[in-house]
Amino acid sequence: MPDIKHFDPDRALERAERLFWRHGAATTSIQAVTAETGLNRSSLYATFGDKRELHLAALRRHVRLRSAPVCAALAADPRGLPAVREFFAGLVDARCEGEYARWGCMLVNAYAGEEAADPEVRAVLDGHHRSLRDAFRAVLETARDQGQLAPGVVPGDGAEVLVLLAYGVNVRSRAGAGAGELHRTVAAALAGLASGSR
Amino acid sequence: MPDIKHFDPDRALERAERLFWRHGAATTSIQAVTAETGLNRSSLYATFGDKRELHLAALRRHVRLRSAPVCAALAADPRGLPAVREFFAGLVDARCEGEYARWGCMLVNAYAGEEAADPEVRAVLDGHHRSLRDAFRAVLETARDQGQLAPGVVPGDGAEVLVLLAYGVNVRSRAGAGAGELHRTVAAALAGLASGSR
DNA sequence: TTCATCCTGAAACGGTCGTTCCAAGTTCCG
DNA sequence: CGGAACTTGGAACGACCGTTTCAGGATGAA
Known part of the structure; x- marks a missing residue:
């Protein structure tokens, strides 16, 4: 060695x-990466390959260290609907306040970028989509077994709806939508799932 | 003259x-525009100004000629919930099939891009958001007056939920989600709005 | 027809892009 | 200590970026 x-x-x-x-794949230059990381081009290329591979590695790191743990915790939560409410409350807060406010979701941003045409990027996005959907489904099944769910709500379909709702929150938060507004909207969406709500 | x-x-x-x-603001070059339009740089700059202004003009044209008419038709539709179902059915089909398949929504794509930091771009996005939300609210109020709405559904809040749902459909369709899957998900989401559904 | 006005084509600007290359430096193994 | 293996700094590459400039052609008014 x-x-x-x-x-x-x-x-x-x-x-x-x-x-x-924060800036997207297209508008983040290698030069910006070297400036931010402190290392130079040679080390960057030797370690991560070209820009496409670096972006893919960053996407996969994001899924592994930020998205997947949240999905796992969600899927294992025994509380049912309160777990869903907590998930969205945390999502809205993270998107509207603190260090990452108005950054949106890195994965949802990738959906909308040119990079979504890349099959490997798409595989990452599809994997995350399935993870989140499966987590929601597990929680909704738990909720159903505990009698929390309104009759007629199918966990599998409801899970897909919740994923799209999360995407919508991520999109809208990037344009500066207020936390209060998004909390209120999410609450209205989730109210339809609970038994005895209407 | x-x-x-x-x-x-x-x-x-x-x-x-x-x-x-299709490609986003960052990855669409002036050269690509001249090649596509057939006119040269001088005419382009003399007519539309620089790239930022051209992009803004394109965004505003999109809202004016594609988004606004749909919102207006939606807001004026006297049928209530069937109008909402038709809107989403048309949205899913437009996003998954035909000429613009997998292009997503130009405005939702702009949300996720670096250009969303531009105040003028954001004004366009906010304007469209309000238009769509107001249209949904009008339709939901119509639905409520006709007894189509499940008790507990507030038109104002439900409208915001539907906008986020539309955003989610636009995001997900860009990664190649199937029309059937999205139709099914939308149907599940809308089922919660109808009276007597549960 | 003359002329002022506007548009068009093409070349060129400096800057930045992603990427490659190589010499110099540093480390571990024998 | 000698030298192979690997990293690092920095210069350099061609290509493309958005934008400007300007000569020359076309047009409508007088």
């Missing part, structure tokens, strides 16, 4: 992930 | 609109 890397690859990837997240 | 334009500005703008719609 002759020489060792002088930097932490995952730390650099996390910086790149943030750039791609 | 010395000389007259040798081309139809709106025809050129429509070509540019399609490029921005």
